[in-house]
Amino acid sequence: MEKQLSHINYQNPVINISGLRKSFGDLHVLRGVDLQLFEGENLVVLGRSGTGKSVLIKIVSGLLSADEGTVNVLGQEVGDLDEKELMALRLRIGFSFQNSALYDSMTVRENLEFPLVRNKRSLTRAEIDREVREVLDSVGLLQALNQMPSELSGGQRKRIGIARTLILRPDIMLYDEPTAGLDPITCTEINNLINEVQQIYKTSSIIITHDLTCAKEVGDRIVMLLDGKFERQGRFNDIFDSDDARVKAFYDYNFIA
Numbered sequence: 001m002e003k004q005l006s007h008i009n010y011q012n013p014v015i016n017i018s019g020l021r022k023s024f025g026d027l028h029v030l031r032g033v034d035l036q037l038f039e040g041e042n043l044v045v046l047g048r049s050g051t052g053k054s055v056l057i058k059i060v061s062g063l064l065s066a067d068e069g070t071v072n073v074l075g076q077e078v079g080d081l082d083e084k085e086l087m088a089l090r091l092r093i094g095f096s097f098q099n100s101a102l103y104d105s106m107t108v109r110e111n112l113e114f115p116l117v118r119n120k121r122s123l124t125r126a127e128i129d130r131e132v133r134e135v136l137d138s139v140g141l142l143q144a145l146n147q148m149p150s151e152l153s154g155g156q157r158k159r160i161g162i163a164r165t166l167i168l169r170p171d172i173m174l175y176d177e178p179t180a181g182l183d184p185i186t187c188t189e190i191n192n193l194i195n196e197v198q199q200i201y202k203t204s205s206i207i208i209t210h211d212l213t214c215a216k217e218v219g220d221r222i223v224m225l226l227d228g229k230f231e232r233q234g235r236f237n238d239i240f241d242s243d244d245a246r247v248k249a250f251y252d253y254n255f256i257a
């Protein structure tokens with residue numbers, strides 16, 4: 001069954017990208033990208049390796065600058081912001097990256113406290129404690145509070161990683177390959193968690209993935225990056241209804257082993 005879309009506010013794009021171009025020398029990675037992420041939406045970005053998904057995310061967060069085009073995030077033109085303003089903007093964006101590993105020498109509690117202590121210095125001990133417990137509870141791992149990351153499964157570590165991002169209450173979540181390297185059952189758990197995060201925290205999210213099951217389960221809308229542009233977008237069942245060989249190849253790669 002397809003997800004309901006009633007929670008999305010189509011009047012309010014939290015990311016609005018228009019005519020974005022980015023090249024590295026002769027390599028033209030983004031060739032006129034237009035993209036909107038609406039408030040409350042889970043947007044899945046599909047694209048083969050090396051198509052520019054990470055470059056896009058870096059431009060959204062101001063880590064790379066655009067050659068051309070406008071990139072508006074949470075009402076601000078990213079290209080116009082100074083370093084201090086960019087840092088403030090990045091605090092409102094939660095990055096859940098494949099390599100955002102937990103600190104192995106710290107307990108789960110300490111891992112979760114870390115971003116709070118660093119970024120929200122006015123919080124009291126009791127407030128930090130409450131935030132940690134609340135976010136752990138929301139990812140279903142309250143019982144892991146005093147455990148070490150090495151005592152947890154890959155899926156549990158992933159959940160804690162997402163909790164660590166959520167603890168700063170971001171408006172936007174960026175998930176980079178959230179199900180990579182996980183078994184199918186754990187993938188389903190993570191997909192469910194992404195949907196729960198959307199419901200509980202009212203986040204707007206971009207989910208970058210190659211995994212079409214993930215795309216189907218979490219995506220309110222899917223966009224496909226092909227040759228530097230979003231050539232296709234829509235609901236999961238619509239997006240592959242195409243004779244375009246590049247689209248067919250992507251589908252076959254996932255479902256025909």
Ligand SMILES: Nc1ncnc2c1ncn2[C@@H]1O[C@H](COP(=O)(O)OP(=O)(O)OP(=O)(O)O)[C@@H](O)[C@H]1O
Nearest residue numbers: 024025027029047048049050051052053054055056
């Ligand atoms: N700073 C940079 N300097 C030069 N080339 C770069 C730079 N960053 C990315 N590229 C190139 O841009 C292209 C797109 O890279 P990007 O990392 O965005 O791919 P991707 O779609 O995220 O791939 P993957 O799914 O493998 O992570 C690649 O060819 C990469 O080598």
